[in-house]
Amino acid sequence: MAGIKVFGHPASTATRRVLIALHEKNVDFEFVHVELKDGEHKKEPYILRNPFGKVPAFEDGDFKIFESRAITQYIAHEFSDKGNNLLSAGKGMAIIAMGIEIESHEFDPVGSKLVWEQVLKPLYGMTTDKTVVEEEEAKLAKVLDVYEHRLGESKYLAADHFTLVDLHTIPVIQYLLGTPTKKLFDERPHVSAWVADITSRPSAQKVL
C-alpha cells in the first residue's frame, strides 16, 4: 500500500492531524517534508498540490487531495476495515459531522491562535501578546465548558468510542498542554480525563 504520501511539516498541527489518522489505521505511508521556512509551500511544485499554499497535501496513488479534515475523513472511510474504527454507523455519522464542524469552527480557531501566540511566535523571535492570550483563553474556556458537559454524558465527544472528532483536537491540545493554557483543561474533570486518554494513544505519541 505504498501509494500513500503525506506532504507536510512534522510540527504543523494540520499535518499531525493526518499522520495521527494514518497511525490509527496502521496504514503505511511516505512522509515528504515541506520546508516551510524556505516558503516551499507557497511555490511550485507544492502549490500545485494545495493551491492555498498550506500544509498538508495528500496522495493515494493518482488520487490527490488537501484540507486535513477532508484527508482524515477519506482515510477513515477508505480504510474502514483496517486498524481502529474512527467513524460511527447510521445516524451516528451525523453526530460525527457535527463534532467535526464544532472542532473546526469553535475550538480550532481559538486553540490555534493560542498556539501561535504562546508557542510559535517565541520560536520566530516575536513577542507573545498577553492581551490576545487572555481574550482567546476566555473564548476557549466557554468552548471547554460545552465539551465538559458533553463528556459528562458521552465517553468521547461524538460517541462512546474514539472517533475523528476527538482525533482532530489532538495536535492543538498537545501544544497547549505545554503552555499556561493547560490549566483550562486541568480544571475541568471530564475534559481533563479525556485529554489524558486521547493524548496517550500510541498514534498521538508517534507525532511528537
Place this chain on the structure above:
Amino acid sequence: MATIKVHGVPMSTATMRVLAALYEKDLQFELIPVDMRAGAHKQEPHLSLNPFGQIPALEDGDLSLFESRAITQYIAEEYSEKGEKLLCPGCKKVKATTNVWIQVEGQQFDPNASKLAFERVFKGMFGMTTDPAAVQELEGKLQKVLDIYEARLSKSDFLACDCFTLADLHHLPAIHYLMGTDSKVLFDSRPKVSEWVKKITARPAWAKVIDLQKQ
C-alpha cells in the same frame, strides 16, 4: 411529515444554508423563529439545542443537530433519494473530493466572506459603521481565494465535480449578501466564478429561501 423543525431566522446565513438544502430535497419542515434581538439564542430552551448559543438547530424526530454544514450533510445523506442530488455520485474518492471543497468553503472562503458581509450589510442594519480598512483587507484575502476558484472552475463545472453539490450550496448565503454590495465586483470580474455564481443563485430552491426573507 413535518417531523423536521429548523430553529433559526431567514436572515441568518447559516440558517439559509440549511433551508437551501431542505428546499433542494423537497422536504417538508417547520421554521421556528428564534428571537435574536431578545437574546433567545443564548438562553434556554435554545441552548439545549445548540450549546454554543448559535442558530440554526435542527430536529428530525428524535435526532437533534446543530452546525449548518453538519445539518446539510445529514440532509444530503439521509434523504439522498429525494429531490436534487447534493453529493457527487460515485465512489469514495469522489466523495473525498467533495469534502475537500466543503472544507475549503468552511476554512478559506467563509471566514473572509462572512466578515465582509458583516461589514458591508449587517453592521448597517445594526446601526454600526462599516470599517473601510477592514473591508479592504477582507476583499484582498477574498480575491486570492476567488483566484483559486477561477482556476478550479476552468476545469470543473462546479467546485467538487461536474454537478451541483453541497460544496457549492454552502456558499450561497454569503454570496447572496455580497452580490448586493460593491464587493460584487470581485465575483463579476472573474468570468468562470461569475458564471458559477449565476448558475447557483438561479436555482429554484435558492429562490424559495430568498422568498422567506420577504415574508
